[in-house]
Amino acid sequence: MMQFLIKRLIGLLFIVLGVTFITFMLGYFAPSDPIKEMMGEHFDYQTWQQLRHVYGFDLPWYQQYFNFLTRLARFDLGTSFHPQQRAVWDIIKDGVPISVELAFWGTIVTLLLGVPVGIWSALKANTWVDTLNMSAALTLYALPVFILAVFVQILILWLNNAGISWPVIGWGTPWQYSWSDIQYKLAPILTYGAAGYAYYARLTRTTLLEVLRQDYIRTARAKGLRERVVIYRHALRNAIIPLITVIGLLLGLLVTGSFFIETIFGIPGVARITVNSVFERNYPVIQATTILIAIGVVLGNLIADVLYLLVDPRIKTE
Amino acid sequence: MQPKKKLRLASLLSILCALSLFIAACGGASTPSTQKNPAAAPADKQILHIPLEGGDFDSLDPALTSGGLGDPYNIIFNGLVTTQDDGSIIDQLAASHSVSSDGLTYTFTLRPNLKFSDGTPLTASDVAYSINRTLLPATQSDVRVYLSLLKDFDKVTSGTIPTLIGDSLIVKDDKTISIVLSKPAAYFLGALSYSTSFVVEKKLIDKYGNTWTDHLEEGGGCGPFKVKSYSHTTGLVLVPNPYYFGFQPKLTEIQYIIAADRDSNYKAFQVGQFDLAPVPPSQDEVAATKPGYQVVPALASRFIGLNYLSKPLDNIKIRQAFALAINKDLIINHIIGKFVTPSNHIVPKGIPGYNPNLTGPAGVRGTTGDQAKAKQLLQQGLQEAGYSSLSQLPSISITYSIDYKAGADTISAIANEWKQVLGISVKLIGVHGTDLIKQEADTVGHSGPLQMWYGNWGADYPDPQDWLTLFFGKGTDHNTFNYGQNNSSDAAQQQAVQAEMAQADGESDNATRIKLYNDAEQKIVNDVGWITTYQSSYVYSVNPKLQNWRINSLGALATEDWANIYLAQ
Numbered sequence: 041m042m043q044f045l046i047k048r049l050i051g052l053l054f055i056v057l058g059v060t061f062i063t064f065m066l067g068y069f070a071p072s073d074p075i076k077e078m079m080g081e082h083f084d085y086q087t088w089q090q091l092r093h094v095y096g097f098d099l100p101w102y103q104q105y106f107n108f109l110t111r112l113a114r115f116d117l118g119t120s121f122h123p124q125q126r127a128v129w130d131i132i133k134d135g136v137p138i139s140v141e142l143a144f145w146g147t148i149v150t151l152l153l154g155v156p157v158g159i160w161s162a163l164k165a166n167t168w169v170d171t172l173n174m175s176a177a178l179t180l181y182a183l184p185v186f187i188l189a190v191f192v193q194i195l196i197l198w199l200n201n202a203g204i205s206w207p208v209i210g211w212g213t214p215w216q217y218s219w220s221d222i223q224y225k226l227a228p229i230l231t232y233g234a235a236g237y238a239y240y241a242r243l244t245r246t247t248l249l250e251v252l253r254q255d256y257i258r259t260a261r262a263k264g265l266r267e268r269v270v271i272y273r274h275a276l277r278n279a280i281i282p283l284i285t286v287i288g289l290l291l292g293l294l295v296t297g298s299f300f301i302e303t304i305f306g307i308p309g310v311a312r313i314t315v316n317s318v319f320e321r322n323y324p325v326i327q328a329t330t331i332l333i334a335i336g337v338v339l340g341n342l343i344a345d346v347l348y349l350l351v352d353p354r355i356k357t358e
Numbered sequence: 359m360q361p362k363k364k365l366r367l368a369s370l371l372s373i374l375c376a377l378s379l380f381i382a383a384c385g386g387a388s389t390p391s392t393q394k395n396p397a398a399a400p401a402d403k404q405i406l407h408i409p410l411e412g413g414d415f416d417s418l419d420p421a422l423t424s425g426g427l428g429d430p431y432n433i434i435f436n437g438l439v440t441t442q443d444d445g446s447i448i449d450q451l452a453a454s455h456s457v458s459s460d461g462l463t464y465t466f467t468l469r470p471n472l473k474f475s476d477g478t479p480l481t482a483s484d485v486a487y488s489i490n491r492t493l494l495p496a497t498q499s500d501v502r503v504y505l506s507l508l509k510d511f512d513k514v515t516s517g518t519i520p521t522l523i524g525d526s527l528i529v530k531d532d533k534t535i536s537i538v539l540s541k542p543a544a545y546f547l548g549a550l551s552y553s554t555s556f557v558v559e560k561k562l563i564d565k566y567g568n569t570w571t572d573h574l575e576e577g578g579g580c581g582p583f584k585v586k587s588y589s590h591t592t593g594l595v596l597v598p599n600p601y602y603f604g605f606q607p608k609l610t611e612i613q614y615i616i617a618a619d620r621d622s623n624y625k626a627f628q629v630g631q632f633d634l635a636p637v638p639p640s641q642d643e644v645a646a647t648k649p650g651y652q653v654v655p656a657l658a659s660r661f662i663g664l665n666y667l668s669k670p671l672d673n674i675k676i677r678q679a680f681a682l683a684i685n686k687d688l689i690i691n692h693i694i695g696k697f698v699t700p701s702n703h704i705v706p707k708g709i710p711g712y713n714p715n716l717t718g719p720a721g722v723r724g725t726t727g728d729q730a731k732a733k734q735l736l737q738q739g740l741q742e743a744g745y746s747s748l749s750q751l752p753s754i755s756i757t758y759s760i761d762y763k764a765g766a767d768t769i770s771a772i773a774n775e776w777k778q779v780l781g782i783s784v785k786l787i788g789v790h791g792t793d794l795i796k797q798e799a800d801t802v803g804h805s806g807p808l809q810m811w812y813g814n815w816g817a818d819y820p821d822p823q824d825w826l827t828l829f830f831g832k833g834t835d836h837n838t839f840n841y842g843q844n845n846s847s848d849a850a851q852q853q854a855v856q857a858e859m860a861q862a863d864g865e866s867d868n869a870t871r872i873k874l875y876n877d878a879e880q881k882i883v884n885d886v887g888w889i890t891t892y893q894s895s896y897v898y899s900v901n902p903k904l905q906n907w908r909i910n911s912l913g914a915l916a917t918e919d920w921a922n923i924y925l926a927q
Contacts, residue, residue: 077792079500134591200629208626209618306618308591
């Protein structure tokens with residue numbers, strides 16, 4: 041197992057290196073001048089030249105990339121263009137706990153809704169309960185998350201008009217749960233959960249139905265085991281394996297997986313920082329968030345693989 | 359069954375209540391309170407909540423921000439002079455100032471007993487330090503151009519000399535400082551009122567370096583408010599500064615809250631999360647019927663730029679034809695809305711020196727254009743430029759920002775008018791706003807990349823120089839139109855206008871100065887330097903309990919305004 045982990049972590053290093061190279065080259069060849077864009081209406085040639093020098097844009101591409109890697113090795117992600125002179129690490133560091141908190145609770149809501157609904161539908165397959173569940177799931181799955189978020193905001197407006205005071209935007213204090221914090225966090229978390237639950241409900245239903253048709257389930261029932269034991273101990277345990285893979289992959293996107301929700305609800309997380317930096321051509325921040333996503337995805341895969349090994353002993357590390 | 363029935367009845371009643379409240383909230387026009395100076399809410403309720411659209415400040419450092427015209431900068435920090443709501447410049451930290459007879463040296467005497475927000479005395483050396491700091495290469499300010507009038511500006515910004523202190527920033531004693539300019543400029547005080555000249559506390563910058571604005575609760579400013587806390591994820595909280603030389607505010611706290619996009623912020627305003635919010639265009643009609651709705655003409659315009667170095671736009675008659683073919687009233691009223699003002703002016707209304715008698719190109723009055731004259735001018739222009747027919751015209755394109763939908767719609771409608779009136783098909787090129795700004799900079803001195811484009815400008819300070827010399831002056835970085843720097847037969851005449859503007863910039867007699875600018879503006883408009891489409895407006899919804907909060911034409915509130923702002927009961 042240890043050898044497997046070491047191998048994967050070395051692989052992670054090369055993946056991150058590849059991602060930095062691609063991101064750097066995309067930024068380098070992009071038909072725009074970040075310094076001119078940063079200066080905007082206050083452009084003057086002398087200042088432009090000086091700022092280009094300060095940010096190292098007057099160097100050849102390989103030297104710029106080498107400098108970038110050297111800084112990265114020291115965990116220095118460079119300096120942001122917007123806001124000026126703020127270390128990229130400081131910007132990202134502020135956003136990570138917020139995005140992780142949103143994604144953490146959002147994923148819990150997703151699973152708490154999705155898995156039971158999927159099980160219920162599988163057990164009531166082809167009945168009106170199943171049809172209703174899956175129709176609702178499909179509707180939410182088909183609905184773009186930004187529409188859902190705006191719809192939730194309109195619902196909050198109605199609540200306020202009805203005399204129930206509730207905030208429309210904001211996040212409160214990260215990882216704090218006073219009543220005021222909960223008020224801020226509930227709507228974005230539920231939106232996150234509602235947007236994602238449909239996928240899990242459908243996946244759980246499909247995998248569980250497949251397992252329920254297996255011979256060993258028939259055998260278990262023939263042995264006279266209680267239906268509860270058959271479902272939860274024998275069927276669900278096997279049905280959950282594909283779910284683990286998907287959850288593992290989802291972990292990789294924990295930090296940046298909620299672009300629309302953070303933007304619409306005004307949550308200052310990494311996803312929103314990424315969106316803003318793309319609009320502002322703020323390459324140091326774009327590079328940093330891309331590296332973060334790459335690390336997240338690779339680690340997520342690794343976690344999924346490890347969980348797979350734990351849940352299904354038939355799979356070997358080789 | 360009975361309890362269930364009661365529950366149903368209660369549910370029905372609550373739904374009806376909710377509906378009635380909703381209808382009441384969304385319903386017809388309400389009359390704003392006419393009561394003057396209503397009683398103030400208790401001190402613990404004097405908390406103003408302001409949304410920060412799009413996120414954190416670009417920087418809280420007054421030497422770095424590009425938003426230094428208003429709050430929070432002008433209430434945390436102060437400068438020697440400040441801009442009032444009517445655009446006039448008055449002394450702020452300075453008790454008085456005088457100008458030498460050659461117009462090159464400005465001497466300021468500071469008010470007595472000035473202090474920073476931590477109680478440290480503020481002297482003329484602090485003023486010199488702050489202005490000099492903005493200009494040092496290490497500060498990396500991209501807005502230092504506001505101080506470009508200072509003697510040896512180029513030398514200190516390029517690092518040729520280490521400091522301007524003792525050179526063009528002369529500290530005579532603790533209360534007196536002289537600033538020496540490279541040329542006489544009547545608009546200097548206007549440029550000096552921008553945040554790049556605000557006084558900052560050296561002690562804090564020495565202690566924390568580039569991150570000093572993260573520690574402003576320890577001091578650093580000298581305005582009527584001081585920082586209580588600042589977080590890059592939640593926002594900024596200000597409280598009154600007990601060491602301020604002037605008024606003590608009625609507000610006990612101002613919270614700048616990091617918020618979302620304009621639509622979401624407006625919804626948050628509606629539920630009481632904020633006390634004010636810009637109104638999204640989609641909500642304007644409804645917002646206008648509610649109390650607290652404010653529309654203020656902005657010192658900002660949108661215009662179509664035309665490059666004199668790009669054929670056939672080097673011909674004045676063809677330029678005039680493009681300008682007069684547009685019915686601005688029709689387009690603006692149908693696309694933008696009635697809260698903006700169609701205009702022919704380069705210098706917008708509200709700037710001292712605004713010329714109410716200005717006429718459009720070829721002497722045409724009004725903003726509906728003159729389509730018959732446009733056709734006539736086009737034919738004359740084609741003849742002058744040696745084109746036998748429209749088909750011989752080189753292709754013409756107009757570039758616009760796709761990030762501003764109403765702007766894109768405006769350009770599409772204008773191109774349609776050009777096609778209908780002049781028979782010219784203009785190619786539309788949509789780019790991102792940031793790319794458009796870059797292309798504008800690249801067009802200076804070149805025939806491209808831009809031929810025509812849809813640009814915009816907002817005043818840095820209320821002076822005609824910021825609209826005329828800045829854009830059409832000789833060799834300026836903003837002369838993207840290549841006015842006076844082209845090969846057309848009108849170039850010599852344009853250069854004479856540039857000389858006239860340069861003369862106005864240094865003229866000390868205000869009446870003469872305004873006259874020179876008015877004349878130059880009329881000549882530039884005749885030559886279609888740019889085609890103004892409209893003068894913008896600031897549209898806000900404000901909590902009806904919020905008293906005396908009214909944004910000025912610069913999109914800001916003067917520092918003194920904050921003395922009277924409070925929340926009523």
